[in-house]
Amino acid sequence: MGRTAAVTPATFTSFGALLRYLRLRLDMNQRDLAIAVGYSESQISRLEQNQRLPDPDTLLARFVPALELDEEPELVARLMELAHAARSRPARPPEPAAPPPEPAPAAPVFAPLPAPPNALFGREQEIAAVAGLLRRRDVRLVTLTGPGGIGKTRLALAVAAELRDEYAGRVAFVPLAAVSEPGLVPGALAQALGVEVGAGQSPEAALQQWLRDLRLLLVLDNFEQVAGAAPLISALLASAP
Ligand SMILES: Nc1ncnc2c1ncn2[C@@H]1O[C@H](COP(=O)(O)OP(=O)(O)OP(=O)(O)O)[C@@H](O)[C@H]1O
Ligand SMILES: [Mg+2]
Numbered sequence: 001m002g003r004t005a006a007v008t009p010a011t012f013t014s015f016g017a018l019l020r021y022l023r024l025r026l027d028m029n030q031r032d033l034a035i036a037v038g039y040s041e042s043q044i045s046r047l048e049q050n051q052r053l054p055d056p057d058t059l060l061a062r063f064v065p066a067l068e069l070d071e072e073p074e075l076v077a078r079l080m081e082l083a084h085a086a087r088s089r090p091a092r093p094p095e096p097a098a099p100p101p102e103p104a105p106a107a108p109v110f111a112p113l114p115a116p117p118n119a120l121f122g123r124e125q126e127i128a129a130v131a132g133l134l135r136r137r138d139v140r141l142v143t144l145t146g147p148g149g150i151g152k153t154r155l156a157l158a159v160a161a162e163l164r165d166e167y168a169g170r171v172a173f174v175p176l177a178a179v180s181e182p183g184l185v186p187g188a189l190a191q192a193l194g195v196e197v198g199a200g201q202s203p204e205a206a207l208q209q210w211l212r213d214l215r216l217l218l219v220l221d222n223f224e225q226v227a228g229a230a231p232l233i234s235a236l237l238a239s240a241p
Pocket of ligand 2: 152153154221222
């Protein structure tokens with residue numbers, strides 16, 4: 001038997017290379033794949049460059065169908081194997097001789113979402129609808145309104161839990177109930193998110209700098225009472241990717 005030039009799962013030695021191959025096989029660009037899985041284009045790019053750790057649950061739930069792998073268990077197995085390998089040994093830059101990279105800013109650690117007091121009742125459709133909105137590339141802010149006690153906070157928490165993996169755990173819940181003045185919102189946000197505010201720096205500037213390279217899901221609870229801080233939120237959105 002002659003040698004075959006066929007690509008096998010073992011051909012790929014990094015998660016990023018396999019992901020790129022699977023994407024190109026379907027004639028998708030990074031943006032197409034990003035939309036299909038609810039990631040940003042730059043996240044796909046970083047995954048393909050082995051600069052971002054793949055999340056196994058999201059791979060199975062979103063990437064496998066988007067990459068049309070349902071009938072190809074060997075490729076799925078290899079993809080998961082490489083993903084686990086990447087997670088246990090974060091990727092190094094390809095050339096050891098390259099100048100050392102800038103020290104990465106400390107990865108933010110987000111507090112767990114507040115635990116709800118009872119089991120969630122219903123709301124499946126609302127959770128799916130809000131999560132669906134947030135997955136859209138053109139939607140960066142979703143406001144939940146309704147009478148007191150209707151379940152806005154609870155819904156927001158359920159959506160945040162649903163999307164946590166897609167945001168690589170970068171989901172933050174900031175209760176603003178105790179903040180009475182719009183002018184205090186930047187400081188409260190910086191404090192809640194653990195953003196260091198340098199000497200002579202405004203909390204707003206510190207937040208903008210911190211958010212610049214970060215994709216996160218921020219839940220601002222009870223924002224209505226500090227609605228005057230809306231321009232701050234617009235400015236933060238404008239300065240974040
Ligand atoms: N779908 C649900 N299943 C179970 N409990 C719920 C559900 N929705 C809301 N609750 C409970 O009802 C109470 C009120 O809900 P929640 O705090 O989310 O309302 P809210 O709209 O945020 O109120 P407020 O306007 O006062 O902030 C909470 O104890 C919450 O856990
Ligand atoms: Mg509430």
